[in-house]
Amino acid sequence: MNTMIGDPANIEDLDVRRAWSAAANVVDPEIPVLSIADLGVLRAVRRGEDGIMEAVITPTYSGCPAMNMIALEVEMALVAAGFENNRVTTVLSPAWTTDWMTDQGREKLRDFGIAPPQGKASRRALFGEDVIECPHCGSKSTERISEFGSTSCKALYRCLACREPFDYFKCI
Amino acid sequence: MNQALFDYTLRLADTSLVLGHRLSEWCGHGPMLEEDIALANLGLDLVGQARSLYTYAGEVEGKGRDEDALAYLRDVYDFKNILLVEQPNGDFAATMVRQLLFSAFMHPFWFEMRMSRDATLAAIAAKSEKELAYHLRHSGEWVIRLGDGTAESKRRTEAALDTIWPFTGEMFESDPADQDLIEAGIAVDLTTFRGIWTKTVDDVLERAGLARPDDGWMQTGGRIGRHSEHLGFILADMQFLQRAYPGAAW
Numbered sequence: 438m439n440t441m442i443g444d445p446a447n448i449e450d451l452d453v454r455r456a457w458s459a460a461a462n463v464v465d466p467e468i469p470v471l472s473i474a475d476l477g478v479l480r481a482v483r484r485g486e487d488g489i490m491e492a493v494i495t496p497t498y499s500g501c502p503a504m505n506m507i508a509l510e511v512e513m514a515l516v517a518a519g520f521e522n523n524r525v526t527t528v529l530s531p532a533w534t535t536d537w538m539t540d541q542g543r544e545k546l547r548d549f550g551i552a553p554p555q556g557k558a559s560r561r562a563l564f565g566e567d568v569i570e571c572p573h574c575g576s577k578s579t580e581r582i583s584e585f586g587s588t589s590c591k592a593l594y595r596c597l598a599c600r601e602p603f604d605y606f607k608c609i
Numbered sequence: 610m611n612q613a614l615f616d617y618t619l620r621l622a623d624t625s626l627v628l629g630h631r632l633s634e635w636c637g638h639g640p641m642l643e644e645d646i647a648l649a650n651l652g653l654d655l656v657g658q659a660r661s662l663y664t665y666a667g668e669v670e671g672k673g674r675d676e677d678a679l680a681y682l683r684d685v686y687d688f689k690n691i692l693l694v695e696q697p698n699g700d701f702a703a704t705m706v707r708q709l710l711f712s713a714f715m716h717p718f719w720f721e722m723r724m725s726r727d728a729t730l731a732a733i734a735a736k737s738e739k740e741l742a743y744h745l746r747h748s749g750e751w752v753i754r755l756g757d758g759t760a761e762s763k764r765r766t767e768a769a770l771d772t773i774w775p776f777t778g779e780m781f782e783s784d785p786a787d788q789d790l791i792e793a794g795i796a797v798d799l800t801t802f803r804g805i806w807t808k809t810v811d812d813v814l815e816r817a818g819l820a821r822p823d824d825g826w827m828q829t830g831g832r833i834g835r836h837s838e839h840l841g842f843i844l845a846d847m848q849f850l851q852r853a854y855p856g857a858a859w
Contacts, residue, residue, distance in 0.1 A: 499736050500657025529661065530732035532739065584747050585647035589654065593643060609739045 450484065452520075457482040459518035460492045463510045466503050467588050470549040473507060477537025480528065490520040495533045497609075498589035535608050547572045552594065552605040569605050571596035581605075613786040615669045616689065617796055618730070619679070620832060622662035623690035626680060627840070628711065629655030630847055631698055640701050647747060651708065654740040661733045668729075681851035685834070685841050692831040693776035695840045702755050702762065703769035708748035710773060713809040714780045716741040718797055726794035749813045756817025763818070770814075771822055778827025780806075 448454040460482055461474035473479040473494065481493040492511045496504045508525045515523040535554035538546075543553035552572045568577050576598035584607070586593040591604040632652030639645025663676035693711060698704045719741055722734035755762040781799050783791075790796035814821050830836065850857055 496657075496736075498654060498657060499661060499733075499740060500653035500655070502653075528732075529736055530728070532732070532735035534739075583643035583647055584743060585643075585650035587646070589650055607743075609743075 448482075453482055453484055453490070455518055456490045456492070456515055456520055456523075459514040459520075460511050463507060463514050466506050466510075468546070468549065468551065470545045471542050473511070475539050475542030475545065477533060477539070477542075478507065479511075485524065489522050489524050490515060491524045491526055493526050493528055495528050495531075497533050501589055503588075533609075535606065538606075546606060550603060551591070552603055554606045554608045567608075569594055571599060571601070572603055573601045574599040579603075610671050611669055613790050614727070614795065615666055616786060617790055618662055618666040618669060620689040620691075622659045622666055622679065623688045624694050625655045625662060626659035627688070627690045627843060628694035629653070629659060630843055631694065631696075632704075632708075634698055635704065644701075648704070651744050651747070654737075654744070658733065658737045658740070661736075665729045665733070677851070681848045685836055685844060687834060688831075688836065688840060688844070689834060690831050690840075691776070691779045692828050692837055693773065693779065695831070695837060695843060696773065696776060697839060699769060699772070700765055701751075702765040703773065705748050705751040705755065706766060706769040707773050708744060709752050709813060710777055710810065711780075712741055712745040712748055713813075714777075714802070714806050716745045717802065717805045717809075718799075721797045725796070730795065745809070749809075752813050752819075753817045756814070756819040766817070767819060770819060774822040774824075775826060775828045778824070779829050779831060782829065782832060784832075 448457060460479055461472055463473050463479075465471045465473060465476060465478070476497070478494050478497065479492065480495050483491055483493070485491045492515065494504070494507060494511065504527065508527065511525050512523060515525075538554060546553045550572050552569050555567055555569060569579050569581075570577055571579050571594075574596060576596055578597040579594050580597060582593040582595050582602065584592050586604050590606055590609070592607045593602065594605045595602045629652045632648050632655065635645065635648040636652075637645065639648055659680070660676050663679045667674045667676065667679055693707065696707060716738065719734040719738035723731050723738060725731040725734065752766060755766040757763075781803055783799055787796050791798045811821060828837075
């Protein structure tokens, strides 16, 4: 199985390419500006050995409640694209990382008012904080209010320059 | 069926679920809004990990039990979680001390488990390790803040440490069946773990200005289904709906 998303333009089977486009347009229900392709949640679209069109997705966090809805929407998108007979498979490995988020996805996040994940999700020290840029005014003078925010994937920050609170999509 | 693998996976699942449920009890009762959300987030991660583990345990068992059957339709003596996680939440200090002692163990545990020859356990571990890194940091920061805070917060954190400490020994227990899994490259060898755990805990306690309690008599029994009185109440709460209305779905 593909471990990373291939360039959909390289998919030779036109049906699979069309199915990819349909699935890739599904958005995250909590962050509607990001598609599941931007997020890296959509891992692959392929034709199974039994001929059924299969979309492979991976959760951001183990307990992410959006996964059921995303799976359902991918299924609906595939049906709408003419693939009545389809299958959505969830895989845990390789574990999702913010490193998979596309540059386009990061820009969309910032425009939406959420600070995108900064740097690589490499091993981090037990304590200490990263400098997170305010998505509203660009100031680097910000402080963390809480490591945990409105969804599993976000932390809560406050900008000390423009005084606006904002979400930060944390590195994992 | 691989009985040892089933038991091993089920114990991990039960431990994650019971602590996840305990944390969910804070929902709406956190000391402040941000912390209320944080505790719910920690609980959600643990319940999510438990779901993957139960699903896998059901596959290993091969009798058609799914995650819900394993979580909702077993009684106290069938649960194999460690006693630490079923202890009452107590005050916020007690919850954070329990979370620190647990996360300082589980984070390196999942880190090691990523190398398991069992592909499913390795995959679950790769996700859980990342999540536990945040749990460890969060609970560690709070224990430092509480220990190094007011006289009252320090007193409560010390009291919590003394109460919870006797439940830490069980984390390091293993049995002959585990040994077989370790030799097969599936389970994690815990013999090296006490050092890692002690170092992390000591680091936090030192910053918090708290003394590590002496190791005395340690509580044991959860791993073989002998529980404190608390687990029954947790299950009564958690399982009520499926017991009263079997198969209910919505």
